[in-house]
Amino acid sequence: MDQGTRYDVLIIGAGVVGNAIARELSKYKLKIGVLEKELDVGMGTSSRNSGVIHSGIHYKPGTLRAKLNVLGNSMFERLCRELKVKMSYIGKLTVAQEDSEIKSLYELKEQGEANGVPGLQILKRDEMEKLQPGVGGILALYSPSTGIVCPYTFTIRLAESAFRNGVSFWLGKKVVAIEKRFDTFLVKTQDGETFTSRVLINSAGLYSDQICRLLGIEEYKIYPCRGEYLILDKRLGHHLKTLVYPAPHHGKAGLGIHLTKTVDGNILIGPSNEYVNSPEEYATTREIMEVLLKEGKELLPDLETSDVIRSFCGLRAKQTPPEVGGFRDFVIEHRKEIKGFINLLGIESPGLTSAPAIALTVKDLLEEVLTLEEREDFLSELPGFTGYFSExxxxxxxxxxxxxxxxxxxxxxxxxxxxxxxxxxxxxxxxxxxxxxxxxxxxxxxxxxxxxxxxxxxxxxxxxxxxxxxxxxxxxxxxxxxxxxxxx
Amino acid sequence: MKREVVVIGGGPAGLAAAISAKRAGARDVLIVERDKRLGGILNQCIHDGFGLHRFKEALSGPEYAKRFIERLDAEGVEYMLDTMVTKLGRDKTLELSSAKGLKRIEAKAVVLAMGCRERTQGAIMLPGTRPSGIYTAGQAQNLINLQNIMVGKRAVVLGSGDIGLIMARRLLLEGCEVVGVYEILPYPSGLPRNIQQCLLDYGIPLHLSTTVVEVHGERRLTGVSVAKVDPNRRPLPNTTSFIPCDTLLLSVGLIPENELSREAGVEIEPMTGGPLVDDTLMTSLEGIFACGNVLQVHDLVDHVSEESELAGLFGARFSEGELRPLGEYTSIRPGPGIRYCLPQRVSRERDFFLSLRVKEPMRDKKIVLLDENRKRLIQKSFPRLHPAVMVRLKVMVEKIAKAKGLEVRVE
Amino acid sequence: MRRELVCVICPNGCELEVEYQKQGEALEITKVEGQLCKKGPKWAESEIKGSVRTICTSVSVEGGELPLVSVRTTSPVPLNSIFDLMEEIKRIRLKAPVRSGQVILKNPKGLRTLIIATKDIPLKT
The missing domain is CATH 1.10.10 (Arc Repressor Mutant, subunit A)
Structure with a gap:
């Protein structure tokens, strides 16, 4: 077999999670390959989201989502500096509109504090108004550690940094069969090539259940849940000083339609929340666009229809079927019965924020199989400058x-x-x-x-x-x- | 660097403005053009029909541009190519970027002549997937006419704007099947002659009150869904049909390109998308003038040239200190039947051209200019009026000398 | 007989109502209405006898700043000859430089027109 396709570690899926793992593991003396079915990295959920670095207030204490979110959040600043990626901790107001919602703000604060989220504060009207003029609402929870980042730039730069440190990226390689022979995984791709490795990491996102099935693991199913967005002209960017989310409504799957400022100064309206039938259903719909525009105009009275420059959608890799709704915790496991298979599944929000921390968790799991030895020549910094020439x-x-x-x-x-x-x-x-x-x-x-x-x-x-x-x-x-x- | 008059853009508007400014006596006039050649969009408009008013000839776009470029050279107007104006200040300082570096220029007068851009799939919130094969008509025109690149084999055209009509014919002549042109309005957006010579001549169907409601295809475009619309432009249920095609051309409107103007603080008029101007085509900022498609989307290049010559002339006068600073204005507002009119305010010191567009097609109507007491100052009869056709009326100053407020309407 | 036409001579696009009589090959226009200028009736007559149009397209150029030069006929040609003419034009290969106004083809397909370049294509630098 061709020497070039033999790896210590193979990662399936070059989204933000796969790339964060690749980059983290490239600090060690390992031969690492990444297999991606698309022609570029980050083509799925990683490039199709709000680009928010969450603080971690929304998740139950003790869950992986809570733990990895808070840890991931704290890693972003340094990581973005090294990768030359724009990010900003612009903070977030979770706003109660009526008395009945106030209780949920205090619950969120308590939950956030239990998760270790720093700096949470309950703000009154005048204090909210200072942070975000015209915000409305009666009381808000302020989380200063909420940030924004360009999700696809971050995903790409993780890959480029991994590449710089010796990781091979195989693009346009869809995995169609996996076999374990003794302590070696044989991974076949659609074009007939075979890659081998001692450790196989499943970070295939919306396809992670299908990868599991190739190995005979039948217990998981991913339910793609679509979120549609509208992108607005930069003309309106100055309106948002911080992020503003509505207080949680119980039983709903997403976080509710809201405005998010992107790190480049556009505003996103969205995301919506509908289950779809296939992990390829990337079509926006007239019905949702109209709702987004209408609700967007309520949140941002200065918004004109002509400010919409594009619509897009992303799919959440949910583990809960439509009739159940809500969330289930991330699956991050070393399948002992298939030694060397590290399985990541259901990494929906806060997947972007958690990615750096997930990579650390995977590294720990890897040590159950391989002995890791740090490299002395790891290059943490990417060359160039952060942002664009025009800035x-x-x-x-x-x-x-x-x-x-x-x-x-x-x-x-x-x-x-x-x-x-x-x-x-x-x-x-x-x-x-x-x-x-x-x-x-x-x-x-x-x-x-x-x-x-x-x-x-x-x-x-x-x-x-x-x-x-x-x-x-x-x-x-x-x-x-x-x-x-x-x-x- | 200092210049008397700086013209931003070397398309038809910029060329005419610069020549006119130079002829009016401005000592140094500079055109800043971002492309590698002068002429702007005319370079890719290889069809004929330009210059019928001005030269009494049906020229192609490049020929029309060439006449102005030769004039420009003869007048000795300076121009910079491959150079972008990245910033305009209200004090008429400009920042330029080119391979030679950045440059700051102080101008005594600035003429905005940046033209317009096309509305996109995103701007019209077209639902569906994001496959390849969707182009604005102007993009396709550039690729086909300048770069020798063919965009597809079976096309649907959404919108009946003139560029879309021209490109429907162009595609057909180059061997691409054109399934049809779909227009959401109950009447075409392009000029009647283009409906005739681009569609009817070649048997390309035009579907009015019909629009594309969804695009399909995960990789290349595989087709579009079209549906009839009600009078409020809402798709009608049960009228949707699927049309297989690999190409969708969008000709759904033009937007004046006023980001530089906005940043400078120039007041923009929502109805035109261009600067608010007076009868010298001066914007709300003293010494900054506007003309061509950055001011209002024109139907004919001949009108662009005519308008731009005035902007250039007044720009030159301003730079020489001959144009009085902004004084008291009389405003002109669009009345019944009028979508917009321009200029929006006049000094009542000079004759001017009133440009306007009507809201919908009409027959045997009058366009009337009224004063604040509803007194008719000017009226002109039109056997036909169409939103695709810009109306330009010459207004003599003596007619409006006493008016305190003006309104233009259709009767 | 009656026909409604849209005059394509100028952007006014006048909607003409034409009445005419046909006897064998002979054609007599009896009435033209709707024109804003005097070119209308003449155009109507020619249109009824057989539509003619100016044709604009591109010709391949080697070694120039652009790969194509725009061209047009110097006079309108019969509408039904346009596809034949396009085939003829598609076969032409020019070498840069090309000057605007340069005659590319004389009387193609026996038509009384010239194909001229409408753009300068300087040598690639």
Whole structure:
């Protein structure tokens, strides 16, 4: 068998959890591979969520969700600094609108404190108003450790850091069969390749139950639950100083429709909450969009219909069927009967926040199988700067353009993204060449014109400088070709 | 760096404004253009029909642009290509970015001529998946006409704006099947002649009061669902049908590109999406003028040129100190039947062009300008009025000399 | 006989009502209404005899700043000849530089028109 496909550890699924594990384990002397069915990392739930770093007030003390959320939250600042990812602890107000909801605020505070959430405070109207003018409501719980991060940038940078430390990423490799022979896993992918490893980690998200079934584990089932969002123009970003959530209504599965500021200054309205039939059901619906817009306008009176720049949806990997609703705790287990199989399942919210802590938990489980030896040459920092060129100071920009003239050429007018940033994204370390990979890495085609201006320019760069033929352009997935050939 | 007049954008509006400013005596006029060539969107508009008013010829877009570019060179107007204005201040300072670095320019007058952008799938909240194969008409036009890239084999066009109609014909001539054009309104959004020569000539069906209600396909577009709509543009149940296609072109409206203007503090008029201007095309900020599609979405480039020459002229006058600072204005408001009119306020010191669009198609109507006492100052009869066609009326100053408030309406 | 036409000469797009008589090959226009200018009746007559249109498209260029040059006919050609003409145009291969106004093809398919470039395509630098 080909030496290149033999690993100590194989991770199935390059979402935020898989990549966080890959990066954590790359600190040790291990040969690690990641198998991902899509053409890029983070194409599922990891890039389709609110981008909130939760504080951990919502989860029952003693659960994995509570523990890993609070630990994960505390790890974000350092991790984002190392990975050059924008994040901000902008805090959150959980607001009671009526007397009947006040009790739940105190319960949340108590629960949060039991979980170890720092700095929780009950705020009166005037104090709430100072944090978020025009917030409304009668009383609020303030959690200063709630933050925001760009979820796909974070996911990608985790992968790039892992890659820099020797992890192999195999993209477009859908796992179709798994066999355990003695102490070795044989993992077959759809294209007929076989990968082997001593440890196999299932972080396949919405598909984690299907991976379990390949190993004969039948006890789990994932119920995809769709959340739709609208993204608003940056024009409105200044309205939100902190996050504002409604006080919890018992028995509902999500956190209720709310406004979330993104780290880039847009506002998200959402998410909705409907169970769907398949883990591929990424379609937005007219009914939900209209509800989101209506409720969004109530929360943000300045909002005009024309401020909507895009809609999207994500799927939660829930373990509870529709008739039950609510939440079940994360499954993070070493299946002793299949020694070396580490199973992660039902990592819905707060999965993003918990990811760094989940990675530590997995590392501990790994020590039941392998002896870990730290590497001395682990590179914790990614090169470059945090954020985008357009966010730098005049002097910093001048300096960079003098070294690299492509920083002076703006390709995306809405977000001010430069040609150098586009070229860096095209030359990304994982070698992904889809247009969505450029969106997620360079933020092109993401502004209010959604590529109306920059798509043709990016096509020109890829054609002239990277030799792309019309047939070579893919939007996101296998088969998502953009063009059908030349005109002449 | 200092310049008398800086024009932002080197498309049809910017070219005409710059030439006019130079001819009016501004010593140095500079165009800042973000593309690698002048001419703007005209470079990709290879169809004919430009310049019928101005040159009495049916030119293609590039030919129309060339006439202005030659003029510009003859007048010795300076221009920077591949250069983006990243910031405009209310004090008329500009920040520029190019491969040569960043630059700050102080201008005595600024002419906004940034044009417009197309409304997108997101902006019209089109439900469904996010497959490849969905383009705005202008994107497809760029790819097909400038980059030699074909976008698909079987297309549906949503929206009957002129670019969509032009592109329906263009796709068909290049071997792409065009299933039909779907328009949510009960009447077409594009010019009648384009309905004739782009659709009817080639047997492409136009479906009015019908829209795309969902897009399908997880990878490439596999089809769209279309449905009839009620008078409130709500899809009617039981009228939905699935149309297989691999391409969806959107021609669902244009939005003036005023982010720079907004950041500078220029007041934007919600109905036009462009700056509020007076009869010199000066915006709410002194010395900053606007023209072309950044001011209002035009139907014809000929009108853009005409309007922009005025903006350039007044820009030059302002830079020479000949244009009096903002004084007392008389406002003009749109009355019954009028979607918008422009300028929104006038000085009553000079003749001006009143541009307007009506709300819906009408026959045998008058457009009337009234004063605050409902006295008719001007009226003009039109056998046909259509929202796709911009109406431009010359208003002589003596007609409005005493008016304290003006209203334009359809009767 | 009667026909309703939309004049395509200018953006006014006048809706013309045309009455005419046909005797063998001979065609007599008896009435044209709805035009805003004097070009209307003349256009109506020509349209009834057989629609003619200007055709605009692109021709392949090698070694230029752009891979295509835009072209058009210098006069309208019969609508029913357009697809044949497109086939002819698709076969042309030019070498840069190309000048706007340059004649690309004379009397293609025996039609009394020229195909001219409508854009400058300088050599690729």
């Amino acid at each position: 730098l100071s005049y002097e910093e920009k001048m300096d960079l353009i003098s070294k690299e003239k492509d920083y002076g050429q703006i390709v995306c007018r809405c977000e001010g993204i430069t040609k150098k940033e586009v070229i860096d994204a095209i030359q990304n370390p994982l070698g992904v060449k889809t247009l969505s990979s450029l969106r997620y890495r360079a933020r092109v085609m993401m502004g209010r014109c959604q590529g109306g201006f920059c798509l043709p320019r990016i096509v020109e760069i890829l054609t002239k400088e990277f030799g792309f033929r019309p047939e070579d352009f893919l939007l996101h997935r296998e088969g998502s070709y953009l063009f059908t050939g030349n005109v002449r």
